[in-house]
Amino acid sequence: MEQTGKKKTTIVLFSGDYDKAMAAFIIANGAAAYDHEVTIFSTFWGLNTLRKEGPVQTNKGLLEKMFGWMMPRGANKLGLSKMQMFGMGPKMIKHVIKKHNAMTLPQLIELSQEMGVKLVACTMTMDLLGLQQEELLDGIELGGVAAYLGDASEGNVNLFI
């Protein structure tokens, strides 16, 4: 990998908040535009960003089903890290995004995939929370902490969000 001579940027996306995920994908897409090799490694609540919107038929135990029900299905369902205000905050943010012709989180994610940002879902957290690959968007790789460290140790912009 190092032979490509490209700068590397990695983001651990731990958070499942709409606003934090927006920041993650804006930085990732910016870095991809500057020709960095970019990886977003989604773990814990950050995995919810990558879930498909609709319910997906899976074969799970009760606890895994409970996590599945309680956690938001996909980027559009996420709350805010601040000013959640019983759901009014996310509505306001989406309204101003539209008003300013900025990109919504689902659009930012789609763009990231088009720009070649590598989206990796943390296998360990998927096990713990009982998420299965078919519940995630298409084009998501699976990986563990070793894969993350392999990328991060070759780059210098390494963020935990």
Next chain:
Amino acid sequence: MEQTGKKKTTIVLFSGDYDKAMAAFIIANGAAAYDHEVTIFSTFWGLNTLRKEGPVQTNKGLLEKMFGWMMPRGANKLGLSKMQMFGMGPKMIKHVIKKHNAMTLPQLIELSQEMGVKLVACTMTMDLLGLQQEELLDGIELGGVAAYLGDASEGNVNLFI
């Protein structure tokens, strides 16, 4: 920039919590003391850290006014990320800061400016939240993700707070 041979440190200050902002400015001021070139790029709720205390006369739409009212005006008004306890937590923290002759957040920010830390406000978030430059402290630069990546890709201590 790279010619100066100085180490670079960048912090994305996303959080609008008093305690997290304290950590950001303590690290930034420490790095400046060690002669790093330091940039704090404030985005989303981190912009509230840089707001002037008093109300500022601006010409805004209703939604922007609402965000302006609801978000804290300046570093001294921020809450804590933990133990907020209906406002008692921030009072306790400010009390122990005083008791230990440590610096308050407004003092840390002032010191950072004296030490030459570059404070940048994220233009995209200012647009989204309807903040205008005259609402921010003096000496704040405006910039976007490209400016951030330019600095970050030349440094190795790059934090997201």
Next chain:
Amino acid sequence: MEQTGKKKTTIVLFSGDYDKAMAAFIIANGAAAYDHEVTIFSTFWGLNTLRKEGPVQTNKGLLEKMFGWMMPRGANKLGLSKMQMFGMGPKMIKHVIKKHNAMTLPQLIELSQEMGVKLVACTMTMDLLGLQQEELLDGIELGGVAAYLGDASEGNVNLFI
């Protein structure tokens, strides 16, 4: 230090959430397994991760005692950053950790010490919150922002969690 030729990884552990601390120690232990020199610098609520479980006899003022009472004593008492659900969330997480034979946070911390991860407690926050060294686990070093920056500026995987 630099002479060892080892890669350096540093984590500022600011958060006192069980899930975030798990992520921090999993990354740290992974990096140690790849022979990085790893430092976790615990500050603010991250210090609670390193507290001993039982009450420790100390000589403190009232405010320091209050902080001591209100903050969780040790890794096993921490809450979650999401889905806390009045304490049900942490129980569910610990249940799935057990079910999947994954490591609990106290086990991850113990492993980190065995693997030679350097655990540093931030002296400034210990002063502010009135924590004393005998309240922390054995083998914790004390240090300030200068020590952190010394390590971080020689590494490239530097995270703030």
